[in-house]
Amino acid sequence: MSKYRMLKYLRQEVLPTTMCLGCGGGTVLNIFANAVDELGIDPKDLVMVSGIGCSAWIPSPYFKADTLHTTHGRPIAFATGIKVGLPDKYVVVISGDGDLAGIGGNHLLHAARRNIDIAVILVNNFIHGMTGGQVAPTTPFGAKTTTTPYGNIEHPLNISETVAAAGASYVARWTTANPFMLLKSIKKALTKKGFALVEVISQCPVQFGQRNKLRSAPDMLRWFLKNSVPLKKAMKMSPEELEGKIVIGEFIDRERVEFVEELNKIIRGVYVNAD
Amino acid sequence: MSKYRMLKYLRQEVLPTTMCLGCGGGTVLNIFANAVDELGIDPKDLVMVSGIGCSAWIPSPYFKADTLHTTHGRPIAFATGIKVGLPDKYVVVISGDGDLAGIGGNHLLHAARRNIDIAVILVNNFIHGMTGGQVAPTTPFGAKTTTTPYGNIEHPLNISETVAAAGASYVARWTTANPFMLLKSIKKALTKKGFALVEVISQCPVQFGQRNKLRSAPDMLRWFLKNSVPLKKAMKMSPEELEGKIVIGEFIDRERVEFVEELNKIIRGVYVNAD
Amino acid sequence: MQIRIAGFGGQGVILAGLILGEAAAIEGLNVIQTQDYSAQSRGGASVADVVISDEPIYDVVVTKADVLVALSQKAYEENKYTLKESGLLIVDTDLVKPDKPHTGAPFTSKAEEVGLKVNYNMIVLGYLVGYANVVKAESVEKAILRRVPRGTEEANLRAFKAGLKLV
Amino acid sequence: MQIRIAGFGGQGVILAGLILGEAAAIEGLNVIQTQDYSAQSRGGASVADVVISDEPIYDVVVTKADVLVALSQKAYEENKYTLKESGLLIVDTDLVKPDKPHTGAPFTSKAEEVGLKVNYNMIVLGYLVGYANVVKAESVEKAILRRVPRGTEEANLRAFKAGLKLV
Amino acid sequence: MNRSVLRKLYPKGNYFMQGDEAIAYGAIFAGCKFYAGYPITPASEIAETMARELPKVGGYYVQMEDEIGSIAAIIGASWTGLKSMTATSGPGFSLMQENIGYAIMTETPIVVVDVQRSGPSTGQATKGAQGDFFQARWGTHGDHPAIAISPSSVEECFWTTIDAFNLSEKFRMPIIILADGIIGHMREQIRIPDPEEVEVIERRLPQNEEEAKLPFGGDLIPPMPIFGRGYFTHVTGSTHKETGMRDVYTPSVHDKLVRRLHEKIEKHKKEIVKWEEKFTDDAEILVVSWGVSAKPSLCAVLRARSEGIKAGFFRLKTVHPFPSERISKLSKKVRAIIVPEMNLGQLIIEVQRFVNDDVRLIGVNKIGGVPITSEEVYNAIKEVV
Amino acid sequence: MNRSVLRKLYPKGNYFMQGDEAIAYGAIFAGCKFYAGYPITPASEIAETMARELPKVGGYYVQMEDEIGSIAAIIGASWTGLKSMTATSGPGFSLMQENIGYAIMTETPIVVVDVQRSGPSTGQATKGAQGDFFQARWGTHGDHPAIAISPSSVEECFWTTIDAFNLSEKFRMPIIILADGIIGHMREQIRIPDPEEVEVIERRLPQNEEEAKLPFGGDLIPPMPIFGRGYFTHVTGSTHKETGMRDVYTPSVHDKLVRRLHEKIEKHKKEIVKWEEKFTDDAEILVVSWGVSAKPSLCAVLRARSEGIKAGFFRLKTVHPFPSERISKLSKKVRAIIVPEMNLGQLIIEVQRFVNDDVRLIGVNKIGGVPITSEEVYNAIKEVV
Amino acid sequence: MSDSLKDIVEIKINGLSISINKHFCKGCGICIEMCPTKVFEWSEKLSEKGVYFPVPSYIDKCTKCRRCELMCPDFAISVEVEEGAG
Amino acid sequence: MSDSLKDIVEIKINGLSISINKHFCKGCGICIEMCPTKVFEWSEKLSEKGVYFPVPSYIDKCTKCRRCELMCPDFAISVEVEEGAG
């Protein structure tokens, strides 16, 4: 075995990353590279798509594959066109909570509904990190951010459950403190036929942590571990007991008719062969 | 009791409506007026908001209250500003499936999450009616529309379940063939503190029905009755058995912290009294 | 030759105009067909213009109608000023009470009567073609076969012929 | 007087510039403070410009720096050409190896040493103010009290003083 | 594109169809293989035709959840090598603006059809207009170039769409088709040609790894290293170097990139800008028009000529960039310029930049959904005789 | 607005603050009570300041899921009688275009701040620019009028915002503030005045049912029957009659409505259009600028003057509508016009419409995020001396 | 309200009255289909609008459930029950 | 790859080697916190980047779980196990 085996999947000329120290985004990149490696996927068969945000910079430019760094909130819509054009490639979206579930929530919903064969890794750091720490639709109730100086009064979106209800084939949530489960789920998402979402609860010590008494990455990881509840256990808990907890596990794993296959079925049905 | 008691709630100078004969939209308008009447709400205390589409024309211009007919997909976002400005009024959105759950899906999701005290009556006629019958995110799998001449290959969105997962306080689904249950749910939605959604499965015999062997309103109503499954029963059925069925009932009814109240709490906390 | 067919949404005004236009095209004439409607649903106004000529056509909508077919009172009121002094006015006598010289027939009840309610527009078209001779009936029949949804050809042709007979 | 402080995101360059500017404002001078950074996160470049004058200021960014404070090698390389011939170059000697005459101190290790790692920028500011005398130390102290998050005033002041002492 | 497939499906000859349909067929003849859209009057017929016809030629129709998603999807598809199009009208065109800028910045060939309707806002949804003239030029934020072309008849809808695809592939950028609701919904006879008669430009792809190394530089219009071929292309709407790597900090990188984007068009203006003129040699009164207003304008000019009035006719096919040199030159010879358009005066503003103070500049502006008549233009000519 | 509250919170005197902050305080002094927005560099500091300060004056800060929702929410809030604002930058401004048209059509007073950054697309997100000049005029679809104003210093950010609210209330329409990332993020000393010194225009409301009957007609600028008062107002972005009732069919209804929307501005152009000029009396070379480029322009003019060069300075405060008469008049007297701006030439296009052929027109165009220096403008002046 | 109510057909039976507004009724048939006791039948003649409309010919079977009134999309039906009448 | 790997600290013990790339390590402390057996401790001196970095001082306690390698956000850790070495 050689040293630093994951580096071959990266655009090394741009390392080290510009992410802050301790940012969970780097961990997600690392685990994603491991998933690709373990599955033996040739990066030439991967297309990476992301939106705008710190988390969107995980694949762009670090992961060495065809990479489309798009506009804020829209990567899944871009990826839809890509998957239709390249049905045999792995099309992967890695982006942030604000990007994918905030401004981009509708594309997430409808891609899940359509059940298009895209794997989405949603890095949920509870905040709009890149723009300087404004409240996001994922920010915990009561948390301090630059735009909630008096505490957040909105409820955070339960992304995984909502996407499962919308029709995804595979949905799982883990934190960056569960690297092995996360690795397993990313592998599942990559190989699943249909829409797959892996929601990664990830630390942004700089923009979220520091304003909420979690000053460093280790602080945040400890907090994740302390607050995580496995899905099975959570199902037996009341909404009150679950307030502020992070439910982790696989929310759904099922087989459903996939969009691009159906699209190609239509073509097979009516395509005119001139000969 | 006087004749045609509901007419007083309408802008009579524009009657009869321009809706097609047998359009379920008129039934929704009728039942909504009855709900207002039974609750004894003064229409001066109502603000109606809608987007673009046949269903958006239900309140605009027919229901006689302050009425904001907005852009396509955005009525809930407009309503958010209205509710903040008029916290003591009933703010009601009536609009279509395409409008609210298609292009406008993200506003629906986040308003539910925020749990802002708005009642949304979503008229789901399985189609983009006004533009001439193109496939909508609610169109049943396999159905014929002007843009699915070979049959729809997308899965319809389960709007009620998705909105419930997103955080609404009240969610119910009925068809226009269940007028009394619908009436009851609309009344509940109006009085509920928090975000309330009533999804009404409604007939568009012209743009949906005629292309799908349901040529008239009575045909469609019969079809609704035949395919409806009460939620309790549905919970015992498999996904396969539920394919193509319409699950009706109350999906959620709970108490959660409401957005505008919290907003005003902040003000009460920091408002500077100059005297 | 400028022809305007005006009614309300749901009467099939636009399909009638389209088929008339196609028939003219089949005959090798220059033709432009346009339409004007207030919204897709049934209640609103609906107008189809067909301009037919051997010369190039520059004005794409009817500026002065040679023929006006009015299928509702409202459509009549809104469009009557478009009709030339000497123009031909055709109305559905079930629904329109015109204040000008006119011809026409009770298209609505006729359609109900012959069980061709949904093919109302073809009855009207039949009458128009029969009365005004703008194009040949055969051309219209060809056009109908090209343009109506599969499976409805027969009913539409029957309605067209019923219209022709009403003249 | 044109002063540029250049480093990377996370060093607190912009807050240092802001406090310097505020101090100048407190002294009644004209001052414009601008900033330039590549993205909010920590890795990228970060530059704060402070232009101080008794005259009106028209050019809002540093065109020719009288003082350049360089806190990383990259920042040094990218900004050294902005410095006037006779300008003053201050560097963090832990991180920058300049090819020009300069002054400076090991700010990074100093910050670690005195347990004020997060107040690094105030150490730098102290050194700058102590060495270059652009504004009075008291003005800076006032500005610090106005601008740093509540509860961190004391640590910031201590760091500033530690910087002053490094001169 | 397999020509024999087209021949079989759409044998050459005369058809009676709408402008919207002609746009769809034009796209198919140009090799379009991906359409994503969202319904809107008066553009929906383009989608409906594409939904029905595209699969027959092996192409994909996808209906997205909105217009933002639609343009995003076609940009994505274009990066897989598929020629791609979307169509909309005003409200949707407004929503697409952000991603139009993205396509410009990432040099992605796409075709965006705006079937103009009467605005502002929802306005008169079923009525045609020409109110988006300047939006097509300046609708997205930031410094950007734009190419927009506009058809004046149903037949031209077909050919304009083919032009749009060719321009987009050639210049690696989005091309806007400014159609309108009147022509879009109007039916006319058009001739569908044999595929042989149609010139179709194919995308320039890198021939090897070397050629794929500077996807955003090197050449004025670099070859496009589409996805799935192992080039590891990096594409971003942020400022980037010639390699595609993001650099949002260095001023010169931005300057170089954005100036090149403009130069692509500046340097090829001659080739891009097309117009039609009639009787301009000795014209004293020039009628300058575009789109749906061109036919009645020509008619009025013909009528004026028949009465001995020295009227000339100028029609923009390319509306952006503007044929400034030609208009400037013509304006030196004329006494008055009349600009008929279905808006309150947009093209006329562009004309104004290039004419002398002593030329009378008169707009014939009509809004409300009814096309300008030849009579109205004729009257305007008469007034300045 | 309770003046004593303002006095207590923000005692008059000098403050050292960013342009973005000054915009937020200006809004509060103008009586803004509702802000909805979505974060974006370099405008986020406006939101952050509003989130912190608004509740102190009894106002509401709402962060929406995107920019489309943000502008929708402020339009809704405005109909409840709250003065409302949102702020964004290029990408978000593009997304807001559809609803800007809605606000124009429904005659809703709102203020939209675009803190311009370097585009197109995501471009250089943290760098300032002046590239949205024309987008502010033509970004939304259809025929529409627009008012946009632009501050040139931090102090002016405060006053420009107050102007924007006053204009919006007076003319019942959205007002665009074209700020930029350099001034937005720049810190300068500014003087916060006593509230007495600030003229605040309040919305004209109907005094009774009768006055509420024609919310979209009657007067050129009708009083606004806001919601919750029992007027049963009907508001739509579709074409509507004076009563507010939708009529998307009758051409004359559309014509009347849209022409009136334009006339509101045409008829008040004198009152709306503001600029600053210096040394124009005898100027032979005129420097015309706006926003962040004005300061260095003025500096260059001063330097030229000090050397005896007859240079003049003209700065647009109102960028739309354009001070056409004044520019036209000045252009008759000068030999050359120099237009410095942080884009590839937008204001200069507008200037071009109103100057004679014999005036040299020179752009000083700089992109990449670094402001134009006085030296650069000075050099341009020297070149034409 | 007068104008809208110009064209009413009313049928009464001990304390119960069912009215059809011919000006509003578009003839969709919902009332006919959904009345649980099949009170309505189609008119013999077209209305002025050109549609057949429902006639409550079997009003005696009416259970006063009001379903027809509530479901009519065009506010064309009114079911009135006299106070006290069962 | 050479350039990125210029600044490696490697510690070996029977068939196991743990490397730290000082050029990459930002000193976040994740490895120190998350190693189940507390193999790492902070360096005594700053790296050239100006941060303290982890040193696998207690490599003997390493269980070869690879958690540190997998979790490091900056690809600064490599855990190599010789084939066959348990």
Ligand SMILES: Cc1ncc(C[n+]2csc(CCOP(=O)(O)OP(=O)(O)O)c2C)c(N)n1
């Ligand atoms: C249309 C648009 N609006 C706003 C922005 C500004 N913006 C850039 S990144 C970002 C937030 C990203 O948040 P998230 O997706 O959670 O990513 P993170 O930085 O937290 O990883 C925003 C609002 C933008 N680029 N485009």
Ligand SMILES: Cc1ncc(C[n+]2csc(CCOP(=O)(O)OP(=O)(O)O)c2C)c(N)n1
């Ligand atoms: C931005 C935008 N896109 C598209 C349209 C066109 N449009 C008008 S109504 C409509 C569909 C409405 O569907 P739905 O909400 O289901 O209403 P329905 O007519 O079926 O009741 C569409 C797509 C528009 N007005 N604006």
Ligand code: SF4
């Ligand atoms: S700001 Fe937060 S999310 Fe962004 S790089 Fe830094 S730690 Fe990561």
Ligand code: SF4
């Ligand atoms: S098209 Fe459908 S939804 Fe629209 S009015 Fe007609 S029946 Fe109702």
Ligand code: SF4
């Ligand atoms: S339900 Fe109403 S509209 Fe329909 S037939 Fe009965 S009375 Fe007429």
Ligand code: SF4
């Ligand atoms: S009230 Fe009930 S029973 Fe009586 S007619 Fe109506 S639907 Fe039939």
Ligand code: SF4
């Ligand atoms: S996890 Fe990586 S970056 Fe963080 S301290 Fe350990 S080696 Fe360094």
Ligand code: SF4
């Ligand atoms: S491999 Fe496991 S036990 Fe060994 S150092 Fe890493 S985390 Fe610790």
Ligand SMILES: [Mg+2]
């Ligand atoms: Mg985030």
Ligand SMILES: [Mg+2]
């Ligand atoms: Mg619908």
